[in-house]
Amino acid sequence: MKGKILVTGGTGYIGSHTVVELQNAGFEVVIVDDLSNSTEVVVDQIEQITGIRPEFHRFNLQNLELLEKLFEHSKVIDAVIHFAAFKAVGESVAKPLQYYRNNLLSLINLFDCMERFQVKNLVFSSSCTVYGQPDQLPVTEQTPRQTAESPYGNTKIVCEDIIRDNTRANPEIHTIALRYFNPIGAHPSALIGELPNGVPNNLVPFVTQTAAGIREQLQVFGDDYNTPDGSCIRDYINVVDLAKAHVISIERLLNQQNEGPFEFFNVGTGNGVSVLGLLHAFERATGQKVNYKIVGRRAGDIEQIYADTTKANKVLGWKSDVSLEDTLLSAWNWEKKIRGMS
Numbered sequence: 454m455k456g457k458i459l460v461t462g463g464t465g466y467i468g469s470h471t472v473v474e475l476q477n478a479g480f481e482v483v484i485v486d487d488l489s490n491s492t493e494v495v496v497d498q499i500e501q502i503t504g505i506r507p508e509f510h511r512f513n514l515q516n517l518e519l520l521e522k523l524f525e526h527s528k529v530i531d532a533v534i535h536f537a538a539f540k541a542v543g544e545s546v547a548k549p550l551q552y553y554r555n556n557l558l559s560l561i562n563l564f565d566c567m568e569r570f571q572v573k574n575l576v577f578s579s580s581c582t583v584y585g586q587p588d589q590l591p592v593t594e595q596t597p598r599q600t601a602e603s604p605y606g607n608t609k610i611v612c613e614d615i616i617r618d619n620t621r622a623n624p625e626i627h628t629i630a631l632r633y634f635n636p637i638g639a640h641p642s643a644l645i646g647e648l649p650n651g652v653p654n655n656l657v658p659f660v661t662q663t664a665a666g667i668r669e670q671l672q673v674f675g676d677d678y679n680t681p682d683g684s685c686i687r688d689y690i691n692v693v694d695l696a697k698a699h700v701i702s703i704e705r706l707l708n709q710q711n712e713g714p715f716e717f718f719n720v721g722t723g724n725g726v727s728v729l730g731l732l733h734a735f736e737r738a739t740g741q742k743v744n745y746k747i748v749g750r751r752a753g754d755i756e757q758i759y760a761d762t763t764k765a766n767k768v769l770g771w772k773s774d775v776s777l778e779d780t781l782l783s784a785w786n787w788e789k790k791i792r793g794m795s
């Protein structure tokens with residue numbers, strides 16, 4: 454094995470796809486997840502895809518005692534990928550203390566254990582939400598961060614600051630933060646994918662559930678923005694491409710190729726796609742019509758954001774590969790699979 458990687462939040466949407474790519478790359482994986490936004494069945498599905506069953510521990514990282522026991526039990530952990538966080542934007546507005554406690558304390562406990570057990574490498578799941586509504590587009594890693602639109606977004610900003618300040622105090626722990634744009638799609642096997650709890654907040658699962666007849670109609674939140682077709686623009690990144698960026702980051706750290714103890718990269722396609730543009734791409738890719746209606750703007754939405762991916766392409770040596778249409782088709786195949794549709 455090339456090394457043992459602890460993946461927190463490893464049964465989640467992006468975490469599970471990253472576990473698959475880590476195993477494909479020859480790493481041994483240990484998952485810790487509290488299953489607050491996923492199910493243990495995902496461990497079976499990962500095993501079905503790769504033939505290797507990752508070790509799985511169920512608990513929340515706020516429990517420092519259990520986390521210490523896991524580090525003791527695991528003997529040598531070569532690196533950690535930290536996904537485990539609460540991430541529903543709307544819920545974070547209603548329950549800010551729960552979000553700050555969980556998302557910040559989890560990272561702090563993790564750093565405590567990494568320091569105590571001499572684990573030197575961390576890949577952190579960050580988000581383009583740290584940029585707010587950028588003044589200039591596309592956003593580079595030098596684009597100033599702005600006040601987040603939600604407590605969830607602010608936990609990402611504060612976590613990056615915790616990493617920055619902890620790195621100053623403990624420079625022997627090296628971190629790469631990946632700022633995701635909008636992750637979408639599913640594994641080509643359709644064995645793992647996005648499984649939102651209840652009514653989806655995010656666009657693509659709502660699109661696929663509408664196409665599957667589970668939702669009556671998609672509401673498009675506004676077509677009066679200052680964009681070509683009036684709807685909001687985002688940078689939709691294929692989840693498997695995103696997962697591969699984590700493996701490349703782990704290898705960069707293990708091979709000590711990182712330039713400094715704290716690096717961060719925008720992980721997007723570099724292409725801005727509007728909501729209506731995505732709908733048309735979905736219909737082209739799948740042949741499925743989506744029943745939608747233009748309604749008013751959603752509070753907190755920014756008008757447009759998409760990445761300048763030069764740094765990830767040239768320094769990290771990663772670029773997105775799967776097209777928007779193929780990604781949307783993978784999301785549709787996943788939806789049909791979980792609904793037992795042919």
Ligand code: WQD
Pocket residue numbers: 540542580581582634635636654655656657659671672673674675685686687728751754
């Ligand atoms: C995309 C576009 C909506 C649903 C959020 C978080 C971000 C990350 C991804 C966690 C927007 C429009 C959506 C719908 C719509 N989350 N939309 N009808 O808001 O860009 O990003 O999710 O890591 O941190 O901020 O993603 O998919 O919710 O929305 O018209 O039913 O689709 O207005 O323009 P968003 P989204």
